[in-house]
Amino acid sequence: MATYHYEIEQNTPEWDRLRLGRITGSKSDLLLVNGKHESGLGSGALTYARKKAAEWITGNNPYTWVGNQYTDRGHDLEYLAVTEYEDQTFENATKVGFVELNAYAGTSPDRLINDNGGLEVKCLEQEQHLRIIDQGRGAIDKPYLAQIQWNMWICEREWWDIAYYHPKFMDKKLIVIRIEPDPKMVSKFETGLTAFEAEVNRLIDLVAIPELI
Numbered sequence: 001m002a003t004y005h006y007e008i009e010q011n012t013p014e015w016d017r018l019r020l021g022r023i024t025g026s027k028s029d030l031l032l033v034n035g036k037h038e039s040g041l042g043s044g045a046l047t048y049a050r051k052k053a054a055e056w057i058t059g060n061n062p063y064t065w066v067g068n069q070y071t072d073r074g075h076d077l078e079y080l081a082v083t084e085y086e087d088q089t090f091e092n093a094t095k096v097g098f099v100e101l102n103a104y105a106g107t108s109p110d111r112l113i114n115d116n117g118g119l120e121v122k123c124l125e126q127e128q129h130l131r132i133i134d135q136g137r138g139a140i141d142k143p144y145l146a147q148i149q150w151n152m153w154i155c156e157r158e159w160w161d162i163a164y165y166h167p168k169f170m171d172k173k174l175i176v177i178r179i180e181p182d183p184k185m186v187s188k189f190e191t192g193l194t195a196f197e198a199e200v201n202r203l204i205d206l207v208a209i210p211e212l213i
Contacts (some may be wrong), residue, residue: 039199120147125151
């Protein structure tokens with residue numbers, strides 16, 4: 001059963017500490033790649049397992065994500081997007097800092113909706129927002145779909161809305177697409193995470209000090 005950290009603010013030192021050593025939603029697509037390694041993991045997942053093992057060994061994450069102009073813009077617009085979402089759907093969106101599945105996996109949802117749903121907010125550049133209006137569900141990038149499926153699995157939710165927001169698109173400024181669990185993808189997450197955990201532990205054991213006899 002997952003542990004919910006409502007008291008933690010995202011993008012704080014406390015939040016970084018909870019993410020240390022864990023694979024999260026933004027990297028969950030790495031577990032969906034079939035690799036030639038004996039573990040079944042792809043090269044990206046193996047590289048990420050090495051990063052996470054190093055974090056466990058040192059207790060330090062030297063690669064903390066500080067954002068860029070696009071993520072900063074997304075943070076600035078997120079409040080407006082969530083407010084518009086609540087106004088249009090009459091749903092109650094709740095902040096949560098981090099949700100941990102175990103010592104190796106967790107996620108940082110944008111919002112949780114009541115007891116059975118969730119919300120992912122994306123504030124894209126104007127031409128990309130228009131692409132979503134034009135193509136709908138088919139325009140959702142695969143990493144976003146993986147992230148949403150991961151969030152639903154970790155948080156044990158029945159559905160997840162992805163909300164695209166751009167304030168200059170009049171009555172199309174908010175586009176909401178509902179996603180439901182994909183059993184095949186969840187199965188791959190379960191298998192991939194088991195292999196990921198084993199690889200992280202293998203790497204940690206390389207530097208573990210053997211017990212003196």
